[in-house]
Amino acid sequence: MFNKRPTDPRRPAHQHQKPVSSHSAPSKNSATEKSAPQSGATFPISRLAKKKNNFPPRGSRPAHNGPRRPSPSHTNRSESGAEKSSREKIPEIAADVIRIIPLGGVEEIGKNMTAIEIGQDIIIIDAGLAFPGDDAPGVDYIIPDTSYLEEHKSRVRALIVTHGHLDHIGGIPYIVDKIGNPPIYTSLLTAVMIKKRQEEFPHLPTLNINVTKSGEPLKIGQIRCRFFAISHTVPDSMGVIIETPYGNLVFTGDIRIENENGIPVDYEVKTWGDIGKEKNLLLVADSTNVERLGFSYPEKLVQANVKEIIRHVKGRVIIGTFASLLERIIYIILAAEDLGKKVAIEGRSMKTNIEIAKELGLLKVKAGTLISSDDLQNYPEDKIVIMATGAQGDEFAALMRMAQKEHKYVKIKKGDTILLSSSVIPGNEKSVQKLKDNLSRQGAKIVHYGIANVHSSGHSYQGELEWIHKMVKPKFFIPVHGHHSMLRVHADLAEKLGLPEKNIVVPDNGTIIEITEAGTKIGAIKAKADSKVVMVDGLGSNNVQEVVIRDRQMLAQDGMFVIIAIVDVKTGKIRKSPDIISRGFVYLKESQELLRAVRGVAKKTIEDSTAQMNPINLDYVKNNVREELGKYLFQKTHKRPIILPVIIEV
Numbered sequence: 001m002f003n004k005r006p007t008d009p010r011r012p013a014h015q016h017q018k019p020v021s022s023h024s025a026p027s028k029n030s031a032t033e034k035s036a037p038q039s040g041a042t043f044p045i046s047r048l049a050k051k052k053n054n055f056p057p058r059g060s061r062p063a064h065n066g067p068r069r070p071s072p073s074h075t076n077r078s079e080s081g082a083e084k085s086s087r088e089k090i091p092e093i094a095a096d097v098i099r100i101i102p103l104g105g106v107e108e109i110g111k112n113m114t115a116i117e118i119g120q121d122i123i124i125i126d127a128g129l130a131f132p133g134d135d136a137p138g139v140d141y142i143i144p145d146t147s148y149l150e151e152h153k154s155r156v157r158a159l160i161v162t163h164g165h166l167d168h169i170g171g172i173p174y175i176v177d178k179i180g181n182p183p184i185y186t187s188l189l190t191a192v193m194i195k196k197r198q199e200e201f202p203h204l205p206t207l208n209i210n211v212t213k214s215g216e217p218l219k220i221g222q223i224r225c226r227f228f229a230i231s232h233t234v235p236d237s238m239g240v241i242i243e244t245p246y247g248n249l250v251f252t253g254d255i256r257i258e259n260e261n262g263i264p265v266d267y268e269v270k271t272w273g274d275i276g277k278e279k280n281l282l283l284v285a286d287s288t289n290v291e292r293l294g295f296s297y298p299e300k301l302v303q304a305n306v307k308e309i310i311r312h313v314k315g316r317v318i319i320g321t322f323a324s325l326l327e328r329i330i331y332i333i334l335a336a337e338d339l340g341k342k343v344a345i346e347g348r349s350m351k352t353n354i355e356i357a358k359e360l361g362l363l364k365v366k367a368g369t370l371i372s373s374d375d376l377q378n379y380p381e382d383k384i385v386i387m388a389t390g391a392q393g394d395e396f397a398a399l400m401r402m403a404q405k406e407h408k409y410v411k412i413k414k415g416d417t418i419l420l421s422s423s424v425i426p427g428n429e430k431s432v433q434k435l436k437d438n439l440s441r442q443g444a445k446i447v448h449y450g451i452a453n454v455h456s457s458g459h460s461y462q463g464e465l466e467w468i469h470k471m472v473k474p475k476f477f478i479p480v481h482g483h484h485s486m487l488r489v490h491a492d493l494a495e496k497l498g499l500p501e502k503n504i505v506v507p508d509n510g511t512i513i514e515i516t517e518a519g520t521k522i523g524a525i526k527a528k529a530d531s532k533v534v535m536v537d538g539l540g541s542n543n544v545q546e547v548v549i550r551d552r553q554m555l556a557q558d559g560m561f562v563i564i565a566i567v568d569v570k571t572g573k574i575r576k577s578p579d580i581i582s583r584g585f586v587y588l589k590e591s592q593e594l595l596r597a598v599r600g601v602a603k604k605t606i607e608d609s610t611a612q613m614n615p616i617n618l619d620y621v622k623n624n625v626r627e628e629l630g631k632y633l634f635q636k637t638h639k640r641p642i643i644l645p646v647i648i649e650v
Contacts, residue, residue, distance in 0.1 A: 246519025
């Protein structure tokens with residue numbers, strides 16, 4: 001772990017941090033409980049001044065059309081009005097029932113969000129986002145469906161946030177206002193990260209953020225809960241314990257177990273040993289790396305390896321990593337300072353996180369250690385460390401701009417060492433390979449986790465998860481944070497450790513899980529909460545519909561074809577040969593024969609449609625043109641562009 005930390009390296013040195021509010025939270029050992037926020041007990045967030053597609057239906061396409069890219073998952077998951085009306089009605093919760101509803105994070109990596117309902121109180125754990133794949137062009141983010149919470153927002157008492165990564169806090173600007181702007185409870189660092197992100201949304205109501213500490217008892221409505229410190233890749237990460245008459249609900253959040261050769265270190269044993277001494281009804285645990293056997297590579301060894309590379313490299317060291325790996329970033333800066341080197345930061349998100357770390361006292365460096373990139377030429381190359389975002393090959397990130405020779409200050413050259421201190425996210429393999437190739441062509445040496453131990457995951461491997469299960473000894477288990485196959489592997493692990501199959505529930509998004517019969521039975525009810533995919537596209541959430549995504553896919557695949565015709569309103573005849581515009585479909589100069597035929601089809605279709613028609617029904621004519629041209633173009637090209645007829649009456 002990084003230097004200058006308190007005894008438990010998972011916790012920042014709060015005693016050295018700048019205050020963020022005039023209200024001091026009770027100490028960890030306080031005997032009193034913090035109740036739902038009063039008027040002064042908040043963390044204030046400042047406001048800043050700042051036709052339906054009528055293309056022929058899919059069924060009109062010939063059966064021999066060949067393979068097509070599959071439709072995006074969100075279109076498959078969307079519901080029609082009839083489906084919604086026929087869906088099982090969700091019953092009101094009974095007085096002695098505990099209800100757990102994963103709203104995100106159990107069919108994917110990301111957009112984590114879980115609702116816990118006890119009596120008339122609902123509390124929410126996390127509100128994250130996910131990044132879209134290639135099947136959702138133009139979409140910025142995907143967030144959980146909060147329809148159920150919106151319907152019951154009068155009973156939503158709080159949002160609890162485990163840590164500051166976007167898959168846990170990124171949905172807050174798009175979600176919180178819709179569910180009644182409930183108070184937010186989280187750690188100091190996470191609170192500041194939420195605040196920084198909210199500053200990008202000055203039009204939203206001020207958030208009510210309450211800073212709490214590990215072990216501090218909270219009473220939210222009638223629900224009692226508390227945080228506990230856990231190890232992850234960002235400081236101040238916490239798990240959550242919710243107390244019930246039947247035992248504790250233990251939520252790990254994103255977690256890893258710090259270890260030495262597969263043996264958990266002392267503070268992990270203490271944390272989980274203390275939890276295991278209590279009566280634990282339910283464990284809800286991270287499943288991201290459950291398919292990897294054994295224990296994860298210790299972070300402190302990663303840090304030591306990176307420091308040795310920095311120590312021995314003769315030229316510049318350029319380190320690409322995630323901006324979210326704040327703990328590692330802090331360590332690398334301190335290590336570079338210890339070795340007498342200067343550090344330049346490239347990447348907006350990384351700069352923001354470093355400023356937060358400095359503000360809270362997590363990062364203390366000497367004046368002159370951190371330099372601007374435009375000062376790099378003033379120092380010997382063997383005294384320079386550059387930290388940059390873009391290790392995933394992101395098109396506009398700092399490292400990719402260096403690789404493509406587009407960076408204003410950093411030009412890659414022979415003698416540079418590029419250290420990629422991150423894993424490759426599935427789906428990014430091609431972009432990362434392109435990044436490495438472009439850097440190598442310029443003479444740089446590439447060091448990555450495949451050839452050196454320069455990265456460690458923030459998520460527990462199977463051996464760590466098995467250890468957690470043995471320590472907590474829960475009666476029931478729900479795997480979360482992963483794709484369905486990962487959850488199944490985690491469920492199998494719990495069963496192998498002695499938990500009966502009937503005591504394990506593998507959920508989908510929207511599954512309503514209930515603990516009933518005085519804490520003796522768990523199961524999913526027939527009814528489900530809404531779980532459609534909600535997309536954020538520019539202005540806000542859910543403003544992009546299926547038809548928009550479908551059109552974007554079609555434009556990307558087959559382009560568009562515009563035909564413009566002038567029609568005599570009296571005769572219905574075309575005045576002159578139609579004009580044609582093609583984008584992403586065919587190259588017009590090399591397709592003259594096709595275009596002549598298309599003009600003929602369009603002319604015949606328009607004049608046949610307008611015959612004996614007075615006045616002319618333009619919508620009818622356009623639909624006919626779309627239909628006939630669609631059939632003709634597919635017959636000739638096996639492509640299906642979006643066809644836009646423009647009919648001008650004169």
